[in-house]
Amino acid sequence: MSAPLTTEQRDLADAVADLMAKRSPETEVRRLMATDTGYDPAVWSELAAMGLLGLAIPEQFGGSGAGTVEIELVAEAMGRVLLCAPYLSTAVLTANLLVALGDSAEQADVLPRIAAGSFITTVAHAEPGTARPGSATATTARADGAGWRLTGTKTYVLDATIAQRIYVTAGTSVFAVEPDAPGLEVVALATVDPTRKQGQLTLTDTPARLLGSADTGHTALAAALDRASVAMLGEQAGGAMQAMRMAVDYAKTRFQFGRAIGSFQAVKHLCADMLLEAESALSAARHVAAAFEAEEPDRLRDLALAQAYCAEAFVTVAANSIQVHGGIGFTWEHPAHLYLRRARTDAQLFGDPAWHRERYVQLREARP
Template sequence: MELLPNEDVGELRDVVRAFVDKVSPEDEVRRLMETELGHDRAVWRRLAGELGLTGLGVPEEYGGVGGGFQEIAVVLEEMGRALMCTPYLATVVLAAGALLRSPDEAARAEYLPGIVSGETVATLALAEGPADWDDPAVITTTATRTAAGWELTGTKLFVLDGTAASLILVAARTGSEPADIGLFAVEGNAAGLRRTAMTTLDPTRKLARLDFVGVPARLVGEERGAWPVLGHVLDLAVVGLACEQVGGAQRVLDMAVEYAKARIQFARPIGSFQAIKHRCADIALGLDAARSAALYGVWAAATASPELPVAAAIAKVRCSEGFMFAAAENVQVHGGIGFTWEHPAHLYFRRAKSGALLFGDPARHRDRLIEHVTASVESEAL
């Protein structure tokens, strides 16, 4: 009930949608996805300065505008609807989320104002393989204490906006136990850091490989206490991605319906044919289920509910599969033109497929859901 639509959220959605529609039309998305940076710095500064969107969820003492995850979810949904090329998910949800949940007050005071102002593009470097998002035991990047501080050595993969970030938060091993993980801040231009853009299915979202060879780093928080923070932030990122996917699924449904009304075959709109009606109806049903799952995740994130891991897993499965189905059916509704590079349908299909794999695929999150439910049942039995 706390997250039902209200006047403030509705106004925020209207403002964000108007802004996104203006700065992120299809031709701009196509232009930016061919660039190395992957986003427009001027638009990023406007997004921060004019709209204050990078300050959502950040307390006023660090320059933020307050609010919570419900507002962030609205922004992500509208950005997903337009495939907006922006480091918002990486900077606001991953990096700022990790800083806000870290016990390191000095790090928050140093880094959050730059994120809020738009001067800093930040990200979180966590995974070292395609299935390594949620298991601290597989992290092999090591942090070594030196006379000058800390140095990092290792490799991180699938780092969102990793080539554009001026601040990179890195999960690294500080001890021999599986959960001995620390969080470290690295400057984007640090000596020994090599950043390489990864070629992926979805050119609208930039991912990078980061190689660390004796890279100087600053410890954020406790030396061995980062994993609970990182696990929580990963759940937030999964829910944020689910909101993006809902926005994308809504757009492809609108696209399919518009085309079905306009395309004429045999002197009739193709939307009058039963097969096309069924496809559009199936997309709508899947979208409703995905939206409900995402809303559950947003509620859990916004209220700091202990149900967040379960809600995040449900959202990842339902929204990833719902968006994939919607994007594929949209291509089918459009027929031959939907398969061409010139049509935007394939861009949404690519985003849907890549998003389904980001932060762990649906199969992995089904396993996570089973693990959480089993643990809960066993705990109640005791």
């Protein structure tokens, strides 16, 4: 069980939910899906004005230094409406990576601009074949005078084509790469989920700057991925809740044989199962967020278990929502499939459920 939300946290959740309802209706999601950039700069500026882009950024760098609970609540609201924006890549993953790396010059240069909404960034850590965290990297780095050169391929890179700086992992290090650097090729990927843009990088002797020390990048990345995963839990829970509500609302208003289909036992039981899955995911997400904020000793174990559960819960609820909607749920014009698409990609982005279960077992066995 997680602690009850404070008045300030409830107010934040309500304010963000109101903004999302106004700025990310289905029509806007579909419009942005069809664009190359995948986001609205005006909405991005609004997120910055509300302080949402600086939640993970310390106050000294222009952020608010908020906790993981606030970030999880914001992710819930964004997940409910499938917001199209580089929030996860820039304001969550990159911000946490730079904080963990401790490179003061890079922090002073980038974090204030992220908080202000004037700089979009991303992290390139996954390579072809797997998105599992901690996998061995084939990307190589070689010293070149005062700088470095990178060679390799990175994939599943969030918002790669619009990033104004890309943080690339090689070995145990993290490097900063400019989007116009020689030898860098960035291409958009055609993914299952058109609401979140991804790309692939090919680096061929590409100039880069080492951040922090050469042997601390992997630990900083792991910490950043864990905190980004907490936000992902919120997104999955929010998406599952919305997919469930769409199905229940449809079951109440769709009549067949002279009665609402929600009155039929099979549909009623399916909706009840969806409610259980969605609310359990919400509870798990908020519990883990509170555990990270309190720095509970078992927070990583709880995170692994919650990631496995929430990923599968979102997929299950989104798929069942399509079933409740019947034929119309299978059409491109209905939004139900968009939630299933997001659920499928979310379930792989920071490691698949099987990997999270393996991690849970390892952490449990390692516990004194």
